[in-house]
Amino acid sequence: MQLNFNSPKPIYLQMVDEVKKALARGELSPGDKIPSHKERAQISQVNPNTVMRAYQEMEREGLTETLRGQGTFIKNDPAILSIIRSEMAKSAVEQFIVEMRALGIEPEEMAQLLQDTLQNGPKEG
Amino acid sequence: MQLNFNSPKPIYLQMVDEVKKALARGELSPGDKIPSHKERAQISQVNPNTVMRAYQEMEREGLTETLRGQGTFIKNDPAILSIIRSEMAKSAVEQFIVEMRALGIEPEEMAQLLQDTLQNGPKEG
Amino acid sequence: MQLNFNSPKPIYLQMVDEVKKALARGELSPGDKIPSHKERAQISQVNPNTVMRAYQEMEREGLTETLRGQGTFIKNDPAILSIIRSEMAKSAVEQFIVEMRALGIEPEEMAQLLQDTLQNGPKEG
């Protein structure tokens, strides 16, 4: 779980995103139990209140459900996985295009730069 | 100059980015004078102090230089343009890849999704 | 913390210097927490925003680091102390020499004047 404490994006929203990504990656599956907020707080070195808020947000988005006394679970709806994955992918792609357009970069160059970085990028720092 | 007053990203940083993008797009050139902070404040419906902060940030990054009583200017260094452009493009590409990887999406699919969106993007819903 | 409200040097920069000097003198150590900007503001009879600006400047110079909601700390890097001390000493010495040279004073006389003042300095006027 990657949290950036200096990002202007609130930590609780970063936590929500991280859960969604774990789902998309298949590291988490519908029906899975997620750690209690206290446990999560310890693991992530974050205030329990912040985790609570993240869990509330996920609940609100219909991503999780809480069973009294049993804990919090990813909603057991198989569709959820592909919806989240494609939603987040779509938004990442669109944001990328917007950003590149703002730099005056044309579609061909976008694709080119993407290819270049995918091939060579990881090599250098 | 697009400012999102609801973004968690501070306005003054958004303003810095906007100047960089205008430079990358060629709408601003090395040596150009940028509006005084008071003028900019009026145009963008923002407090002059907020603009000052953006301008100071640019100064600190070496993007602009200030002449007492005359105004603020894009640094008159031809190299600045391509540096900024490639820097920002690189960071956008890398962020995109990181984001997609976090979703468990492989390079081939990244490129595919990018192509699809570039061609059909505007037809949404 | 000595602040000169009539100096043309901005208060926030004076505050940065004061912290560096306290470090050099050993009154502050790497890892130490420094007062919150609000507390410091009260102590120094200065506006909290002015202190914030000083703290941000230190952060930017790599002198301190901030933990969200916990406070601001001198960077816990033992090297920082000697770096700051020698940096500031070097700059003071160089400024002194430049100043004296500008008065047409030769090295021998510089050393002599320094000795004289160190011995008799306090007996003034």
Next chain:
Amino acid sequence: MQLNFNSPKPIYLQMVDEVKKALARGELSPGDKIPSHKERAQISQVNPNTVMRAYQEMEREGLTETLRGQGTFIKNDPAILSIIRSEMAKSAVEQFIVEMRALGIEPEEMAQLLQDTLQNGPKEG
């Protein structure tokens, strides 16, 4: 005439100091005519009003005198030279000592650092 346009010290005061230093160095002598404010403004790339202010300040300090229609002259008082020189030297030495003490540096080390820099300093950037 070295002017630092980014220094917090007002330019007109920097100009006064520069004249004093030229006197101390012997490049200017009591009775010498100094350039008209317009000429000085052109040479130093400074606004004529700023030069005016510097000249007024020097007049006020009794350093210069103005003869209607003839220009501004260093006061023709031979004593002026040594007074200014020793005054400025004294203040430089004292400021140096204060600065070094603030860093917790003892007299012996002050003298040592001064010697070192006088011998090796100029060699390295």
Next chain:
DNA sequence: GTGGTCTAGACCACC
């Protein structure tokens, strides 16, 4: 008018 500092006070996210 231009850059720049400072004050005062509101508001927010996180601990």
Next chain:
DNA sequence: GTGGTCTAGACCACT
């Protein structure tokens, strides 16, 4: 309470 942004308005030095 802690860091941090934003607004509003005063004041200053320099052009």
